[in-house]
Amino acid sequence: MTVIRVAVPARPERAYEIRLEPGGLDRLGDLCSSAPAHRYAVIADSHVAELYGPRALRALAADGKEAELFTFPAGEWNKSASEWTRLCGELMQEGFGRDSAVVALGGGVTGDLAGFVASTYARGLPVIQVPTTLLSMLDSSVGGKTGIDAGQVKNAVGTFHHPAAVLIDPQCLSTLPRYQRISGLAEAVKAAAIRDREFFAWIEQHAGPLRDGEADALTDLIERSLRIKSEVVAEDPEERGVRAILNFGHTFGHALESMSGFSVLHGEAVAAGMRMEARLGESEGVTAAGVGERLDEILARCGLPEVLEPPLDLDELLDRARTDKKVREGSLRWVLLADVGRVAPGPRGSHTHEIPVARCRGPLEAALRKAFEATDSST
Numbered sequence: 578m579t580v581i582r583v584a585v586p587a588r589p590e591r592a593y594e595i596r597l598e599p600g601g602l603d604r605l606g607d608l609c610s611s612a613p614a615h616r617y618a619v620i621a622d623s624h625v626a627e628l629y630g631p632r633a634l635r636a637l638a639a640d641g642k643e644a645e646l647f648t649f650p651a652g653e654w655n656k657s658a659s660e661w662t663r664l665c666g667e668l669m670q671e672g673f674g675r676d677s678a679v680v681a682l683g684g685g686v687t688g689d690l691a692g693f694v695a696s697t698y699a700r701g702l703p704v705i706q707v708p709t710t711l712l713s714m715l716d717s718s719v720g721g722k723t724g725i726d727a728g729q730v731k732n733a734v735g736t737f738h739h740p741a742a743v744l745i746d747p748q749c750l751s752t753l754p755r756y757q758r759i760s761g762l763a764e765a766v767k768a769a770a771i772r773d774r775e776f777f778a779w780i781e782q783h784a785g786p787l788r789d790g791e792a793d794a795l796t797d798l799i800e801r802s803l804r805i806k807s808e809v810v811a812e813d814p815e816e817r818g819v820r821a822i823l824n825f826g827h828t829f830g831h832a833l834e835s836m837s838g839f840s841v842l843h844g845e846a847v848a849a850g851m852r853m854e855a856r857l858g859e860s861e862g863v864t865a866a867g868v869g870e871r872l873d874e875i876l877a878r879c880g881l882p883e884v885l886e887p888p889l890d891l892d893e894l895l896d897r898a899r900t901d902k903k904v905r906e907g908s909l910r911w912v913l914l915a916d917v918g919r920v921a922p923g924p925r926g927s928h929t930h931e932i933p934v935a936r937c938r939g940p941l942e943a944a945l946r947k948a949f950e951a952t953d954s955s956t
């Protein structure tokens with residue numbers, strides 16, 4: 578078992594533990610002792626409820642904890658206001674009060690939605706994150722961002738609500754479909770690209786086993802990614818500064834994800850976003866030449882090839898990116914790499930670069946054209 582502690586500097590009492598333990602799901606009851614509650618509301622999507630819901634309830638019962646399972650239909654489009662309202666209504670109906678806690682059992686969608694329920698219901702309940710996808714194990718379960726999409730804008734409404742504890746049982750990955758695993762690898766590449774060139778090289782070397790779901794390689798990947806994420810989050814728990822670097826690949830990625838109607842998975846969109854944003858950085862003279870090429874290669878080795886389904890309209894993508902929160906006055910704000918493993922500092926101690934939309938067009942158009950050509954030749 579590996580334990581990582583995440584500090585929340587302004588509120589030392591909110592520091593929490595990430596427990597990475599194969600088979601750990603059966604010891605969920607023990608972990609929940611770090612969020613003592615009268616009752617636990619386990620929230621899971623329809624797939625995960627079926628796969629792991631009964632086991633989670635058994636683990637809680639074995640520890641003498643009262644718990645009930647609440648479900649919502651799987652899929653990003655259910656990270657919505659209507660599911661949030663419905664889940665809160667069910668909790669109310671079942672008499673869950675301020676002495677309860679939430680267990681978010683599932684992928685990033687569940688973590689965000691159940692986390693949002695926890696942070697708002699009864700003016701806030703503790704949440705224990707129990708991620709079951711690769712993406713949520715190595716990224717979204719840590720850091721306290723919760724939220725829902727609205728009006729096709731990703732994470733339009735949300736809060737910071739740090740978990741009381743995080744339990745990662747990598748054995749849950751055995752049931753995860755391959756394409757979901759591959760999508761999760763994109764966020765690990767992101768973590769390495771912004772902060773750790775040695776880890777980047779390690780992923781380059783281990784891409785085969787990672788893509789094929791080799792358990793030890795995945796556990797190492799989760800631990801190394803989490804160490805990066807928890808360091809960054811501890812430095813800036815509410816994204817007032819350095820935490821913005823975790824958004825590398827996301828300005829473009831979020832726009833692409835929502836424009837596809839969520840048929841492009843989050844990790845796939847982030848992979849495309851990193852490629853685009855590396856090209857933009859190179860054309861701005863901020864990112865070292867060749868970084869885009871190296872990203873293309875590592876992502877392809879991970880099973881995330883450079884393909885996009887046309888027609889994808891650049892104007893619409895830029896418009897979507899503009900409605901995203903990273904916009905200020907006709908410019909788009911981007912996180913740009915200086916090199917592999919290092920983000921380029923922005924002006925006045927910031928971590929982002931504001932680039933007028935008109936100047937973004939050329940390099941993004943070229944990168945999009947390349948991705949479409951790759952699609953054409955792969956079909």
Ligand SMILES: NC(=O)c1ccc[n+]([C@@H]2O[C@H](COP(=O)([O-])OP(=O)(O)OC[C@H]3O[C@@H](n4cnc5c(N)ncnc54)[C@H](O)[C@@H]3O)[C@@H](O)[C@H]2O)c1
Binds near residue numbers: 753
């Ligand atoms: N809060 C954050 O900091 C943060 C960071 C990154 C991503 N996110 C969010 O995370 C979401 C994407 O998360 P995701 O990729 O985990 O998607 P997801 O939660 O939709 O899970 C993907 C699919 O896998 C299924 N699944 C989950 N675990 C399984 C298992 N062990 N076996 C079989 N099937 C399983 C789910 O039912 C779902 O159908 C996006 O909404 C994104 O915005 C949040």
Ligand SMILES: [Zn+2]
Binds near residue numbers: 843
């Ligand atoms: Zn992400």
